[in-house]
Amino acid sequence: MSRTFRRLLALSIMFMTACTPVPQANVAPSLPTRTMGLQDALPPMRSFAGNPIATPTRSNREIGKDFMDLAFRMESGRPVARLTRFEAPISVRVTGDVPASLPQDLRALLGRLRSEANIDIFMTGAESASITIEAIPRRVLNEAVPRAACFVVPRVSSWEEFKTVRRTPTVDWTTLERRDRAAVFVPSDVAPQEIRDCLHEELAQALGPLNDLYRLSDSVFNDDNIHAVLTAFDMLILRAYYDPGLQNGMSRGQVAARLNPILARLNPAGEIQTPRPQNDTTRDWIENIETALTAGSSAQRRRNAALQAVSVAKALNWSGPRDGFAHYAFGRLNVGHDSDIALASFNQALSIYNRSSETRLHAAHVSVQLAAFALSAGDGAAVLNLVEGAMPIAAAHENAALLATLMMFKAEALDMTGQKDAAAAVRMDSLGWARYGFGDDQQVRARLREIASLNPLKGI
Numbered sequence: 001m002s003r004t005f006r007r008l009l010a011l012s013i014m015f016m017t018a019c020t021p022v023p024q025a026n027v028a029p030s031l032p033t034r035t036m037g038l039q040d041a042l043p044p045m046r047s048f049a050g051n052p053i054a055t056p057t058r059s060n061r062e063i064g065k066d067f068m069d070l071a072f073r074m075e076s077g078r079p080v081a082r083l084t085r086f087e088a089p090i091s092v093r094v095t096g097d098v099p100a101s102l103p104q105d106l107r108a109l110l111g112r113l114r115s116e117a118n119i120d121i122f123m124t125g126a127e128s129a130s131i132t133i134e135a136i137p138r139r140v141l142n143e144a145v146p147r148a149a150c151f152v153v154p155r156v157s158s159w160e161e162f163k164t165v166r167r168t169p170t171v172d173w174t175t176l177e178r179r180d181r182a183a184v185f186v187p188s189d190v191a192p193q194e195i196r197d198c199l200h201e202e203l204a205q206a207l208g209p210l211n212d213l214y215r216l217s218d219s220v221f222n223d224d225n226i227h228a229v230l231t232a233f234d235m236l237i238l239r240a241y242y243d244p245g246l247q248n249g250m251s252r253g254q255v256a257a258r259l260n261p262i263l264a265r266l267n268p269a270g271e272i273q274t275p276r277p278q279n280d281t282t283r284d285w286i287e288n289i290e291t292a293l294t295a296g297s298s299a300q301r302r303r304n305a306a307l308q309a310v311s312v313a314k315a316l317n318w319s320g321p322r323d324g325f326a327h328y329a330f331g332r333l334n335v336g337h338d339s340d341i342a343l344a345s346f347n348q349a350l351s352i353y354n355r356s357s358e359t360r361l362h363a364a365h366v367s368v369q370l371a372a373f374a375l376s377a378g379d380g381a382a383v384l385n386l387v388e389g390a391m392p393i394a395a396a397h398e399n400a401a402l403l404a405t406l407m408m409f410k411a412e413a414l415d416m417t418g419q420k421d422a423a424a425a426v427r428m429d430s431l432g433w434a435r436y437g438f439g440d441d442q443q444v445r446a447r448l449r450e451i452a453s454l455n456p457l458k459g460i
Contacts, residue, residue, distance in 0.1 A: 042441050046432035047101070047192065048398040050108025052116055055218035055231040056358050060263040060270035062278060067237055067259060069280075070209035070221055072252045074174065077283065083250045084176045085241060086130050086207065088120035093129035095158070096136050101192035101436075102199070106133070109199055109230075116235035119207065119242050130181065131206050132157045133199070135188035147294075150186045150198035152206045157181050173210050178248040182206040191439035193400050197228045204230055208241040214281045214289070217321040217358040223289075224325045226362050228399045239266055281322060285312045292329045299337070306330035324352035324362055331369060339373075346370050361397050364390035368402070371409040375454045380416035383409055401437030404430045408451045416457055 072080045092110065094103060106123065113119045136159055144163065145151060153171040156162045162171070162183060169175050184206055186198040201220045209221055216222045218233045230238075240246070243262045246255060264271050291297055291305035309326040331345030346369045353363035367390040374382035387406040394403035407430035414423035427448070434444040452458055 042435060042444060043428065043432045045101075045192070045435035046400070047104070047436050048108075048400070050105070050112055050398075052112065052235075053227075053229055053231045053397060055233050057267065057269045057273060058218070058233070058358075059273035059275035060260070060267055061275040062273075063233070063236065063267070063270060064259050064263055065278070066213065066216065066219075067209075067240060067263075068252065068256060069213055070211045070237060071241070071255065073211045075210070075212050075223075078174060080174055080210065081251065082177070082248075083241075083246060083255055084173075084179050084248055085246075086179045087248070088242070090119065090121040090131065090207070091124040091126065091129040092121060092131045092133065092203075093124050093126060094133045094135070096134040097188035098135050099188055099192070099195060102133075102135060102186075102195055105192070105196040106199055109196075109203065112230065112235070113203075113207075113238070116232070117238040117242065119238060121207075128157065130179075131184065131203065132182075133184045133186060133203070134159050135186050135195070137189050138187040141185060141187055149194065150184070150202050152182055152184045152202040154179065154182050156183045158183065159185060179206075191401070191437060191443070193228070193437045194439075200229045204234060204238065208238050214286065214322050214325070215278055215320070217356070217362070222321070224321065224362075226321075226325075226365060228397065236263075236267055279316065279318075282312060282316070285309050285316075285322065285326075288312065289326065289329065292333060299333070303330070303333045303337070306333050319352060320356065321359060321362065324349045324359060324366075327352065328362075328366055328369075335369075343370075343373055346373070360393050361399075364393045364402060364406070368405055368409070371406070371413075372451075372454055375409060375412055375416070375451070376456065378416065378456050380413040383413035384417070387413070399437070400433040404434035404437050405447065405451070407433070408448060412451055412455045416455060 071083060074080060092106070094106065103123075110121055110123060113121050140159075141148065141150075144166070153162055153166075154173055154176055155170050156165065162185070165171055184199070184202040186195055186202070188195075204220065212221050212223045213219075214222060214224060216233070218227070218231050219237075220227045220230055220234055221237070240259065240262050243266070245258050245262045250258075288305040288309040292302045292309060294302075297305075306326065306329045310323075310330055313323040313326045327345045327349035331342045331349060334342035334345060346366055350363055350366045350370065353359040353366060367386045371383045371386045374380075374386060387410045391403060391406045391410070394406055407426055411423045411427035411430065414420075414426060431444060434447060435441070438444055438447055
């Protein structure tokens with residue numbers, strides 16, 4: 001395997017879960033940092049203001065089906081017999097090894113939930129609350145629940161309480177009659193963006209739907225991890241979930257009978273949209289994707305599973321988030337194994353994602369992979385073409401890790417095309433976002449080195 005494609009493989013692994021942040025790693029401080037051209041002190045960390053995340057409006061008939069599948073099914077496929085939710089007002093407290101970024105990001109999220117989802121929710125300093133967010137070291141979290149970045153459980157208010165009941169019906173969501181207490185467990189020692197992303201997804205599930213649907217292109221309720229923060233669709237789902245027209249304990253049939261007028265009132269634009277046929281995601285496709293993306297299986301088995309997911313999507317005539325994601329996963333698993341297949345798969349994924357405005361963020365993630373190929377080939381113009389359109393999309397969706405990475409690629413491409421001053425400015429600007437997206441300074445420097453190592457004009 002050539003040095004170039006070993007580096008491509010490293011970058012593909014780095015972005016294996018797309019917007020899922022990269023785990024912290026030990027990076028020797030003595031490694032060279034000449035690719036940065038910077039003094040030891042990095043610029044201050046930058047973060048987003050927590051503004052509404054606009055996504056395209058879809059048909060209310062389509063959204064209604066999504067709501068029912070999200071609310072009355074678990075990720076495993078188990079049915080949920082009744083709608084359960086908290087009764088307002090909903091209090092949220094924070095405990096544990098609380099990192100500095102968490103309270104600010106949580107306040108921004110709660111502000112959005114109040115304004116966009118119309119949920120009466122607030123932070124409290126009291127010793128008890130409706131929802132407890134506990135920050136604990138990743139090692140401790142993973143010892144109890146391997147491979148979980150973060151998670152939420154009902155009927156408990158602390159990590160110690162969870163450990164005593166974690167294998168009992170106490171933490172089975174399907175046994176709830178209503179929601180009175182829940183705990184969200186997040187890692188305390190990872191990048192600020194990873195903590196924020198956990199807050200968005202897990203707090204949303206503590207409040208509302210417990211399922212994820214691969215067919216959704218505009219939601220965090222999707223295991224593809226493309227969206228990092230709650231979207232307008234997600235806020236609409238939560239607003240409907242807490243609408244006065246619904247009540248705790250309602251059956252699926254009772255909710256279905258009331259949902260259409262609720263959505264018509266909350267989302268009038270959805271009444272004039274034409275519904276698109278959406279078939280359910282097959283268990284076969286889900287299992288293949290899970291095998292492809294889960295460490296533990298052999299590389300060949302994972303590639304075969306991704307290829308099977310591509311075949312299933314083609315056979316079912318899917319064209320959108322599921323079809324594109326299958327090609328994306330197959331491409332990532334072939335980097336370092338067969339570069340031609342990897343490149344063709346990424347191009348196919350980009351073509352699929354570019355067909356709809358709903359999957360622009362998905363396309364931005366693919367652009368990272370294609371930029372790596374273009375940079376290693378010495379094609380600075382192609383890199384610039386890929387990243388220029390993707391950067392504003394990453395910023396609009398508040399993904400600092402993706403934005404910083406695209407900016408680092410842009411800086412290398414500007415260097416490659418002789419625009420040294422512009423390259424230095426973009427590289428410097430990327431660092432504040434990188435500190436939020438990747439964490440500590442060593443992680444930021446490591447990302448710069450990894451991307452610079454793809455530039456054939458630099459002797460690394």
